[in-house]
Amino acid sequence: GEDVEQSLFLSVREGDSSVINCTYTDSSSTYLYWYKQEPGAGLQLLTYIFSNMDMKQDQRLTVLLNKKDKHLSLRIADTQTGDSAIYFCADSDSNYQLIWGAGTKLIIKP
């Protein structure tokens, strides 16, 4: 079946940029998503990108998509302690059924 992979942890210093990476296998992906999950909370949709785009910017967030390499990244500028969370990458097929990575835990060092 289709698969989405992410590294499990990322540690950055407060104020630096964080870059979270994701690879996927589905060649028919229509949308790719980034969600944020804080401890004990549900999933918050951060941003998403249509598969025919290569970049999307939304305030501190920049999404880059390399469709040829099936690689998606999320850059968070000026990372703050409130950005500590688990970040999930997900891709959807034409029926909008999401396939998820295992999540990357973002750790902020003071």
Place this chain on the structure above:
Amino acid sequence: DAGVTQSPTHLIKTRGQHVTLRCSPISGHKSVSWYQQVLGQGPQFIFQYYEKEERGRGNFPDRFSARQFPNYSSELNVNALLLGDSALYLCASSLIGNEQFFGPGTRLTVL
């Protein structure tokens, strides 16, 4: 506007029992999806409904079933509970399926 609501928040059941989880989507949203999230993992797709019709089903046994009502709310039913069914069950709503907004989830513990 109210977000996606789910009930109950927490539930404890014993093996072999049956459970019903409920979800109310954002007003105006016609699609509801259900996901299972085991601790430490990403969510797994269970079902998707759009306009009261099942649009997709993930790789879950027939013990799992769902339905969507005329008001677009949805129920997820799990029969013959197993210990491995212990998880956070998440409901997501969307207009047509692309932007999915999640509820807080129902934490199911099977003893």
